[in-house]
Structures are given as C-alpha cells and as structure tokens.
Amino acid sequence: MSLVTRFAPSPTGYLHVGGARTALYSWLYAKKRGGTFILRIEDTDLERSNQASVDAILEGMQWLGLAHDDGPYYQTQRFDLYKEVVAQLLAEGKAYKCFCTVEEVDAMREAQMAAGEKPKYNGMWRDRTDHPADKPFVIRFKNPQQGVVVIDDMIKGRIEIANSELDDLIIARSDGTPTYNLTVVVDDWKMGITHVIRGDDHVNNTPRQMNILAALGAEIPKYAHVPMILGDDGKRLSKRHGAVGVMQYRDNGFLPEALINYLVRLGWSHGDQEIFSKDELIELFDLADCNRAPSAFNTEKLLWLNQHYMKTLPPARVASELQWHLAHQQLDTRTGPAIEDVISVQAERVKTLVELVEVSRYFYEDFSEFEENAAKKHLRPVAAEPLALVKEKLTALGEWQLDAIHHAINAAAEQLGVGMGKVGMPMRVAVTGGGNSPALDQTLLLIGRERTLARITMALEFISKRAEAS
Numbered sequence: 001m002s003l004v005t006r007f008a009p010s011p012t013g014y015l016h017v018g019g020a021r022t023a024l025y026s027w028l029y030a031k032k033r034g035g036t037f038i039l040r041i042e043d044t045d046l047e048r049s050n051q052a053s054v055d056a057i058l059e060g061m062q063w064l065g066l067a068h069d070d071g072p073y074y075q076t077q078r079f080d081l082y083k084e085v086v087a088q089l090l091a092e093g094k095a096y097k098c099f100c101t102v103e104e105v106d107a108m109r110e111a112q113m114a115a116g117e118k119p120k121y122n123g124m125w126r127d128r129t130d131h132p133a134d135k136p137f138v139i140r141f142k143n144p145q146q147g148v149v150v151i152d153d154m155i156k157g158r159i160e161i162a163n164s165e166l167d168d169l170i171i172a173r174s175d176g177t178p179t180y181n182l183t184v185v186v187d188d189w190k191m192g193i194t195h196v197i198r199g200d201d202h203v204n205n206t207p208r209q210m211n212i213l214a215a216l217g218a219e220i221p222k223y224a225h226v227p228m229i230l231g232d233d234g235k236r237l238s239k240r241h242g243a244v245g246v247m248q249y250r251d252n253g254f255l256p257e258a259l260i261n262y263l264v265r266l267g268w269s270h271g272d273q274e275i276f277s278k279d280e281l282i283e284l285f286d287l288a289d290c291n292r293a294p295s296a297f298n299t300e301k302l303l304w305l306n307q308h309y310m311k312t313l314p315p316a317r318v319a320s321e322l323q324w325h326l327a328h329q330q331l332d333t334r335t336g337p338a339i340e341d342v343i344s345v346q347a348e349r350v351k352t353l354v355e356l357v358e359v360s361r362y363f364y365e366d367f368s369e370f371e372e373n374a375a376k377k378h379l380r381p382v383a384a385e386p387l388a389l390v391k392e393k394l395t396a397l398g399e400w401q402l403d404a405i406h407h408a409i410n411a412a413a414e415q416l417g418v419g420m421g422k423v424g425m426p427m428r429v430a431v432t433g434g435g436n437s438p439a440l441d442q443t444l445l446l447i448g449r450e451r452t453l454a455r456i457t458m459a460l461e462f463i464s465k466r467a468e469a470s
C-alpha cells in the first residue's frame with residue numbers, strides 16, 4: 001500500500017512557522033518512503049478564509065521548496081461529496097436529525113454545569129422518530145456510547161478516550177453545510193491518507209474523527225501529533241515573540257535552507273547533528289525520533305544556521321535569494337561586481353541577507369560623506385601621504401588583480417616605513433566610507449579601479465579641507 005500524507009492548512013492568515021514545520025514533517029515522511037504528499041486547503045470557514053491567505057500559504061510552501069505531489073484541493077469545491085457522505089450516514093442510521101433550538105442546547109449545558117457535570121449534548125434526538133415537519137435541524141453523528149477509542153500516536157504514544165466522554169457531534173449545520181470534523185474525515189478517507197501528521201491542538205478531534213471513519217467503514221490512518229512551538233517565555237509562539245509567518249523570515253533575510261534546517265530540528269533530532277541538507281533529512285527523518293515535549297524557538301540558533309548556509313551554499317544559490325532583497329532595498333547592482341563575488345567575501349561577516357545588502361552598498365553606490373567617527377579617526381592629515389602613495393601605485397598597476405593590489409598596498413607601507421595599519425585603515429575608510437569591510441585587497445578588487453581611485457581623491461580632499469579648517 002502506498003503512503004499518503006497531507007498538509008491541510010486553513011487559509012485564515014499567513015503560513016505560520018508551526019504549520020510550516022508540520023508540513024515539512026509530512027513532506028519528509030512521504031519523500032523517504034516514495035509516498036505522496038497532498039496539499040489540501042481547508043477553506044470551509046467562509047468568514048475567516050480568504051484568497052490572500054491561500055496565496056500566502058502557496059508562496060510560503062514554494063519558497064520552502066515543499067512541493068506537493070497532488071492538489072491543492074479546496075474543500076469549498078467538495079461540498080457535494082460531503083453532503084453525499086452525510087446523507088449516507090443518515091440513511092444508514094449512523095447519524096440523525098436534531099431539532100434542538102439554540103436555547104434548548106444552552107439550557108442543557110447550563111443544567112449540566114449547575115450539576116457539576118461536563119457540558120455536552122445529551123442525545124435527546126438520538127433515537128426519536130417524531131420529527132417535526134418544518135422545523136430547522138442539524139445532523140449529528142451517532143457516536144458509540146460504549147468502549148474506548150485508542151490512538152496509537154506515532155509521537156505521543158498510546159492515548160485512550162472513553163466514548164462516554166464524547167457527545168454526538170454536529171456534522172451538518174441547519175443550512176446543510178458540513179462541519180470541520182466531517183470534511184476532514186471525508187477527505188482523509190477519499191484521499192487515501194495513510195498518515196495524518198498535524199499539530200497536537202487537534203488531538204481532541206482525533207477520537208471523534210476515528211469514530212466517524214469507522215462508521216464509514218474507512219481505513220483508519222495512523223496519527224502523529226506534533227507538539228507545539230513555544231516562544232522564549234515558554235508560552236505558545238505568537239506574534240508577540242516576533243516573526244511567525246514564513247514569508248516574514250524571507251523578508252528578514254533568512255534562506256529557506258536555514259529555516260528548513262532550523263524547523264526540522266525544532267522537535268526532532270538525530271544524535272547531536274545540527275546541519276542537515278534536504279537530501280539527508282529525507283534519508284534520516286523519522287516520526288519515531290520526534291520529541292514529545294514542546295520546543296522553544298531560538299532566534300540565535302536560526303541566525304547561526306543562516307550564516308552557515310550563506311557561507312557554504314554555492315554563491316549563485318545565495319545570489320538568487322539575494323535578488324529579492326536587492327530589489328527590495330533598491331540597490332542597483334548593474335554597475336559593480338558580480339553579486340556572487342560580494343557574497344563570497346561578505347557571508348562570514350553577516351548573519352542575514354538584509355545585513356548583507358546593508359554592508360555591501362559601497363560596492364555599487366557612491367557616497368558623498370564618510371562615516372563621522374571613522375573619518376575622525378582615520379582620515380587625518382598623517383593619512384594624506386600614505387593615501388596619495390597608494391593611489392599612485394594603484395594607478396600604475398597594469399592589471400586590476402588581487403595579488404597586484406595586495407603588493408601595491410604593501411609596497412607603499414614599506415616605502416614609508418610604516419605599519420600596515422597606518423595605510424590600511426585610511427584606505428578602508430576612503431574606499432568604503434566606513435571602518436568595516438572584508439580584507440582590503442579583496443575590497444578594492446571588487447570596488448574596481450575607477451571607483452577606488454576616485455574615492456581616494458575624495459578622501460584626500462576631505463583631509464585637506466579638514467586641515468584648512470583647523
């Protein structure tokens with residue numbers, strides 16, 4: 001029998017990192033076993049669902065590289081099927097019409113609570129046949145009243161729920177529309193889902209869903225309920241903790257490779273290994289190795305992973321992600337070095353792509369002012385001579401090439417009988433505008449000869465104006 005998993009988000013907002021992790025687990029589980037991963041959009045809550053959220057989910061899944069093998073299915077396009085199944089359950093006596101008014105149900109609950117009992121529907125229409133002709137009704141599932149439901153959860157272990165705890169669930173509202181638990185059951189059944197991997201906020205629905213599946217004579221899938229993600233304060237991860245939407249991580253400068261690696265480890269481990277390629281994950285991931293306890297989000301670790309991937313992925317791959325940020329931060333890279341080359345020298349100096357763009361502007365944009373503190377410290381009159389000499393040597397270079405640049409700077413320091421610092425720092429401030437950059441020779445190589453020389457001239461003018469002013 002082939003293995004089928006699904007990710008079934010409700011499109012009521014962006015793709016949350018918790019949802020993305022569940023999707024990743026479902027995807028990995030199917031991939032390793034040659035199974036099928038289905039994407040199903042659970043959009044039956046018409047008030048809360050919207051197209052923008054559907055698009056955000058699809059975009060997030062695509063950005064993470066979690067391609068579905070089948071779908072996306074939309075539950076709103078499957079109402080006929082749900083109605084057929086409800087009619088079938090009704091015809092077979094496995095569901096029944098309930099004519100209770102809202103007031104009656106409320107009164108029932110209040111009485112139970114007053115008596116110290118757990119409020120639930122008391123089954124008053126379960127066996128009645130004296131149906132009124134033209135009163136509205138809902139349809140309820142006839143939940144078994146005896147026995148226990150056993151979930152052999154692949155993560156949480158064995159969970160038992162007595163049927164006496166479960167009341168007769170509404171499966172169709174008075175307007176005929178199916179309810180959440182019914183649509184999930186019908187889809188899991190009709191789509192042949194073999195493994196339901198989802199957040200543990202659904203664990204209370206599982207016994208009810210298993211009972212309906214059993215009533216339909218459907219194969220019951222295996223269940224794996226993934227513990228939730230907590231914020232750094234031990235509370236469920238939410239907006240209060242910062243970014244929770246997957247695309248927000250893209251916006252904040254993370255690579256999908258880093259987020260995938262981060263999310264998979266948040267709730268799963270393989271020895272003490274931290275870095276996993278997607279292929280390795282497909283090979284190694286197993287639900288049996290997932291944690292039972294919730295995990296806490298740790299931004300420092302995500303930043304560390306992000307830097308790791310910026311440094312180790314092929315620069316062309318990082319460049320393709322960087323394009324979005326360049327456009328977003330309005331940095332025009334048509335004149336200047338290849339961005340792959342900038343990535344190679346900057347990746348170890350920053351943690352995100354946003355920072356990478358920030359610290360790389362001088363490769364592509366000219367500036368009209370030097371950073372105040374750096375200039376105060378390094379563009380002083382004593383720097384004029386070394387700058388002028390380096391300029392002379394760079395002007396005379398035949399080829400603009402790393403070794404040659406390196407030697408030109410060294411030769412100037414030697415000739416003046418000063419240490420590299422006396423030449424290097426003024427040069428760095430002159431050509432980048434500030435005091436931080438990769439190795440000077442590499443920086444100059446990428447900035448290019450023309451810009452380098454023009455900027456040294458600008459620094460020399462700055463120094464002479466400063467001398468005049470004092």
Ligand code: GLU
Nearest residue numbers: 008009010042184198202
């Ligand atoms: N649509 C549900 C949600 O977004 C998931 C249902 C399921 O996975 O069974 O929470």
